[in-house]
Amino acid sequence: MNKKQRTMLIRILITAVLTVALMLVLDISRWPLGNIAHGLVYYLIVYLLISYDILLKAIKGIGNGRVFDENFLMAVASIGAFVLAIYTKRDDYLEAIAVMLFYQIGEFFQSYAVGKSRRDISALMDIRPDYANIETADGSLKHVDPDEVEVGQVIVVQPGEKVPIDGIVEQGVSSLNTVALTGESLPREVHGGEEVLSGSINMTGVLKIRTTKEFGESTVSKILELVEDSASHRSRSEDFITRFARIYTPAVCVAALALAVLPPLVNLMIGNEPLWSQWIYRALTFLVISCPCALVISIPLSFFAGIGGASREGILVKGANILETLSKVKTVVLDKTGTLTLGVFDVTAMHDIDDADKTDEEEKRQLVELAVLAECASSHPISKSLQRAYGKAIDHSRVSDIQEISGQGIMALVDGRQVAVGNEKLMERVGVEHCHCQASGTIVHVACDGRYAGHIVLGDMVKPHAAEAIRALHESGVEQTIILTGDSHKVADEVASKLGVDQMFSELLPADKVTKVDELLAAQVKGEKLAFVGDGINDAPVLTRADLGIAMGGLGSDAAIEAADVVLMDDDPLKIAKAIRISRKTLRIVWQNIVMALGIKAICLVLGALGIANMWLAIFADVGVMILAVFNAIRAMQVKKI
Helix, strand or coil, X not given: CCHHHHHHHHHHHHHHHHHHHHXXXXXXXXXXXCCCHHHHHHXXXXXXXXXXXXXXXXXXXXXXXXXCCHHHHHHHHHHHHHHHHHHCCCCCCHXXXXXXXHHHHHHHHHHHHHHXXXXXXXXXXXXXXXXXXXXXXXXXXXXXXXXHCCCCCEEEECCCCECCCCEEEEECCEEEECXXXXXXXXXXXXXXXXXXXXXXXXXXXXXXXXXXXXXXXXXXXXXXXXXXXXXXXXCHHHXXXXXXXXXXXXXXXXXXXXXXXXXXXXXXXXXXXXXXXXXXXXXXXXXXXXXXXXXXXXXXXXXXXXXXXXXXXXXXXXXXXXXXXXXXXXXXXXXXXXXXXXXXXXXXXXXXXXXXECCCHHHHHHHHHHHHHHCCCCCCXXXXXXXXXXXXXXXXXXXXXXXXXXXXXXXXXXXCEEEEEECHXXXXXXXXXXXXXXXXXXXXXXXXXCEEEEEEEEEEEECCCHHHHHHHHHHCCCCEEEEECCCCHHHHXXXXXXXXXXXXXXXCCHXXXXXXXXXXXXXXXXXXXXXXXXXXXXXXXXXXXXXXXXXXXXXXXXXXXXXXXXXXXXXXXXXXXXXXXXXXXXXXXXXXXXXXXHHHHHHHHHHHHCCCCCHHHHHHHHHHHHHHHHHHHHHHHCCXXX
């Protein structure tokens, strides 16, 4: 609770105590100054204690041209109650005080709820590093502003400190807490050569990191920009409520004025008693009930809470308008490599000349060893994949006369034997009878001294949660899932079948993907939205073209993250369905608040106009609806088990 909230709470408590005292002491005329208008001065003191800030806001609003807001309504209703009590010569001015007291109680609860949700999000997103450590010539550490660190410079991150800038670990082994980035509670183990993202918290060992980006371009800066920018993007629901309030508030003021004036005038015209006090009282009750604060407060708060809840789970949504669009997604189009697959080649099989699996472990070891030694000088991804499968240090002294044949493969002398490693064209070049492999993936053929040794199948591994993610999308109401990929038809078809995707389009260039998305958009039912999920630079045009772009933020390119509307910080495709469920929960809460607030107000306005609802019921109806709407709104942050 901040200082302003504490002050407000003290004012509420003092006003409540004094109000009870005024109610209990019946003969107020015996008090000092009690003979002045039968103690009106005491009621005015209590009234001003609880309402001075509302009255000042109402006066400022009139001065700034914003006449018809909730402050104006409450000021008119409460002052009117005072005037009416004086006009009818009643000594009880408690209704005027009660109007402001209960309104301030509602405002206090609303302020506390909003403040709590803001603190939760601020604590979650408190990942901006204050400094970076640079090692000086004498070995000591110097604190510098992260903005001053250049690309390629080595920084030192000690246990308990935040990683200030993206980079590669040069030295050290440690565990990183990445919960603020990805929502993943398990620590991530890192060692030399691995990439680390800014915003992570170093938990155990000392790390020396060579920076790969400037601070302004690092992950932590990008996240903070996304969260800060999200507040400026309003949803259609918020715009509707703003436009509604602009029309609604003046309309109810005119209606209240008509209620106060027209019935008495009609009574006068037909010769009856005008009953001015009765109709003015009804008009003031009408004003209190009509205050639109429940809508004006709870709708933006619902979206704010929804965005905050998603951020907790490592899902960054770039605005309330995006959250609203996400709730309407019925078609999800996905890139394959890096989105549904890891984007890293791994050995998936080893076959002999008959395309049958090799079962002898020694033969498999020898096949990989020949391929790795021949490829030892290559930096190609295939060579790196083979080295990972080999899992041992390479003895370069065993290899000589390495010859790279462009577009075909490598030839080299390994332990004095002529080894050829490459595709079918290389086998044909060296005159070796080989096998035409039927498996999907990249095929690496190996020949030794003119004899075929077998082939290695390298495949892009499907992400652990990919199949579950597709099922979750269908369960969350997505009607169609589609893969668009530049990969071969055979590979793409195998992945699509394994994951249970509805449709697949393969061998597409970036421009072809845009064309295909245009076709899908044209075939959409009105009101339904299409989302595209990708991670690469070539996906940026499609992310922009789709109704909604979702980017993989962990390993995704900067271009894709900039172009996307939603960023998944841990690259987990399972989060796509979760983001959709969060958006739909948020929109349900928004409409619950709209229907509840308008429904209750409509009933109470009719009761107030008919004289059935008095000022006390009006106060409870207005403040009660506001408190219910606010606490319903902050439920949008509860998304852990959604």
